[in-house]
Amino acid sequence: MDDEVESVREKINRQIDIDKEVLSALPVNNKKNLKAYKDKVAEVKKEYEYYLEKVTQEMKRRVIKIESILPDPKIAKLEQEIQYMDKIKLLNKDITSFEKMELDEILFVLKRFYKNNLELVNDAIVRVLEKFRMVGIDLKGNDFNYSLYAKEYMTVFLEEAKLGNSNSPKVKETFEQIYWKCPDIIIHIEMNFRNLYLKNEKVIDKYFNTASKQIMKELGLNQEEAIAKYNSMNDKLIDMKNKDTALILEKFLKGKEVIKNYEEITIKKNYKKLLGVDQKEIEDDKLEEYNSNIFKMSNSLYEYKNYLKFKFIYDEILEIYKSNEKFNTQCNGIRKQINKLETKLFKTNKRVESLANHKGLILKLFNKSNQNNNKLENINTDANERILELKELYRKYETNKIKSIIVTKLNDSSTIYDALVLVAPFYSFLVETIIKHFEDISQDNIRKTIEEFREFIKYPYITIINNIKISEEKDITIVIKDKYNLCDINVTKGDLDEDNIDNLILSVESICKYNYLRHSKIKLDDVNFVLQAKKILEV
Amino acid sequence: MNVDININDISNDDLILLYNKVEDFIKFLDGEITSREVEKTTKK
Numbered sequence: 266m267d268d269e270v271e272s273v274r275e276k277i278n279r280q281i282d283i284d285k286e287v288l289s290a291l292p293v294n295n296k297k298n299l300k301a302y303k304d305k306v307a308e309v310k311k312e313y314e315y316y317l318e319k320v321t322q323e324m325k326r327r328v329i330k331i332e333s334i335l336p337d338p339k340i341a342k343l344e345q346e347i348q349y350m351d352k353i354k355l356l357n358k359d360i361t362s363f364e365k366m367e368l369d370e371i372l373f374v375l376k377r378f379y380k381n382n383l384e385l386v387n388d389a390i391v392r393v394l395e396k397f398r399m400v401g402i403d404l405k406g407n408d409f410n411y412s413l414y415a416k417e418y419m420t421v422f423l424e425e426a427k428l429g430n431s432n433s434p435k436v437k438e439t440f441e442q443i444y445w446k447c448p449d450i451i452i453h454i455e456m457n458f459r460n461l462y463l464k465n466e467k468v469i470d471k472y473f474n475t476a477s478k479q480i481m482k483e484l485g486l487n488q489e490e491a492i493a494k495y496n497s498m499n500d501k502l503i504d505m506k507n508k509d510t511a512l513i514l515e516k517f518l519k520g521k522e523v524i525k526n527y528e529e530i531t532i533k534k535n536y537k538k539l540l541g542v543d544q545k546e547i548e549d550d551k552l553e554e555y556n557s558n559i560f561k562m563s564n565s566l567y568e569y570k571n572y573l574k575f576k577f578i579y580d581e582i583l584e585i586y587k588s589n590e591k592f593n594t595q596c597n598g599i600r601k602q603i604n605k606l607e608t609k610l611f612k613t614n615k616r617v618e619s620l621a622n623h624k625g626l627i628l629k630l631f632n633k634s635n636q637n638n639n640k641l642e643n644i645n646t647d648a649n650e651r652i653l654e655l656k657e658l659y660r661k662y663e664t665n666k667i668k669s670i671i672v673t674k675l676n677d678s679s680t681i682y683d684a685l686v687l688v689a690p691f692y693s694f695l696v697e698t699i700i701k702h703f704e705d706i707s708q709d710n711i712r713k714t715i716e717e718f719r720e721f722i723k724y725p726y727i728t729i730i731n732n733i734k735i736s737e738e739k740d741i742t743i744v745i746k747d748k749y750n751l752c753d754i755n756v757t758k759g760d761l762d763e764d765n766i767d768n769l770i771l772s773v774e775s776i777c778k779y780n781y782l783r784h785s786k787i788k789l790d791d792v793n794f795v796l797q798a799k800k801i802l803e804v
Numbered sequence: 805m806n807v808d809i810n811i812n813d814i815s816n817d818d819l820i821l822l823y824n825k826v827e828d829f830i831k832f833l834d835g836e837i838t839s840r841e842v843e844k845t846t847k848k
Binding site for chain 1: 821
């Protein structure tokens with residue numbers, strides 16, 4: 266037999282057949298012969314086991330070689346640089362220092378305390394205190410003058426937090442004592458923090474102005490240039506990660522990609538679906554041009570799909586923008602009301618404090634047999650009602666502030682993208698809009714939705730919604746369909762429907778990923794081998 | 805056993821195939837050792 270044409274399968278089959286025949290010729294008609302037969306079988310088995318060991322070693326060698334390809338170190342470096350650039354959000358002139366300090370996000374835990382546990386609330390209080398410290402304001406017990414209960418709790422809290430345990434038994438005990446007298450204690454603390462922000466607003470604004478100037482000096486860029494650089498870095502990172510051999514392999518090993526989607530038959534089918542012709546019939550130059558347009562289409566589809574996903578946010582913005590209400594005037598009015606009511610509140614609190622010393626008062630509050638107790642209880646009830654009134658005013662103020670920003674910063678020439686970018690930093694606006702749209706959504710899903718929205722906003726390949734004005738009524742599906750039809754890619758309006766777009770994305774992405782693999786340092790055969798070999802070697 | 809296959813030079817697919825074939829045969833041989841019984845011949 267000519268060895269050059271005999272395949273490996275044929276060679277091993279032939280060898281096994283030979284050994285089987287040798288064994289089958291041995292007699293097994295009595296015990297002695299049976300033993301001799303089994304000894305011979307054992308001998309043959311040993312030879313094959315030795316051979317299997319050599320095959321296994323070769324498998325391991327090849328797997329190690331393929332897996333030894335590491336991710337491009339430039340990727341990690343770029344990720345670090347992008348993380349450093351994250352601070353450019355402090356350069357944003359459309360948000361207040363309240364958002365730059367992330368108070369809107371952290372105080373949300375206190376705002377919705379009934380959806381969290383005490384430990385989470387206390388952790389949030391620690392973060393708020395850290396934020397105030399960061400801007401140069403070291404809060405003390407006396408700063409918590411919204412109510413005696415707030416002061417009592419925060420005095421103990423600050424002492425314990427200094428010792429490193431903001432969730433100590435002492436804190437929990439103090440909470441337990443206060444809560445039954447004042448179930449609104451967390452509201453008191455939240456309002457107190459909001460008051461402290463407004464009280465120190467000028468100082469905090471100055472801190473962030475200085476920080477912004479420092480950042481621009483460090484980067485050597487202004488806000489627009491910094492954003493452009495940030496986008497360009499993200500663009501580069503996405504591209505590098507898509508093309509990186511080690512990262513491509515990792516996706517297969519983790520089950521995020523499957524071999525089936527990359528097989529010739531699948532790729533051929535997808536090209537035929539999009540281009541209407543067989544891939545093999547297209548000249549190389551033309552195919553590269555088609556591939557380039559298919560890549561762009563993948564970006565367009567990602568953008569459009571996410572626009573649809575977050576359209577409810579855009580609709581909310583548009584409604585506010587078109588309402589033409591004078592939110593700014595309302596805001597100023599509410600702020601004046603807050604100031605007035607807080608002045609009364611603090612006056613009352615001071616009067617109560619001066620009636621008795623702090624310790625004696627608390628004892629009186631908790632000692633039902635005291636004659637003055639009724640008077641003090643009434644004062645506290647009044648104070649609590651005032652605080653609840655203030656809570657409503659602060660909520661209204663926050664809502665109107667953001668609405669005022671929407672109405673003043675956007676105009677008819679603003680794009681859909683401008684509108685989404687504008688609201689992205691306003692945590693409370695996003696939460697309220699999400700809850701309005703998804704009534705029973707869990708806390709975790711609210712957080713996840715916001716993260717995904719903010720991630721989408723950072724996408725560097727946005728080209729559609731940053732070219733459609735909020736004053737325009739454009740059918741985006743037609744815009745996309747026409748563009749890619751002009752590039753000889755088959756896509757219908759129906760393909761872009763919410764129900765069908767995922768199928769289209771699968772076909773398009775399959776071709777993109779196939780081409781990333783094609784240009785990488787490994788082949789599909791190598792990936793398939795590693796997957797099979799690892800299964801064998803792990804057994 | 806003297807199969808003329810250069811393990812280092814064969815393709816990935818052939819290496820996997822080789823492993824599976826050899827492993828299957830070893831399982832067969834195992835079966836022969838553990839469960840083969842005396843077979844009385846009827847022929848004279």
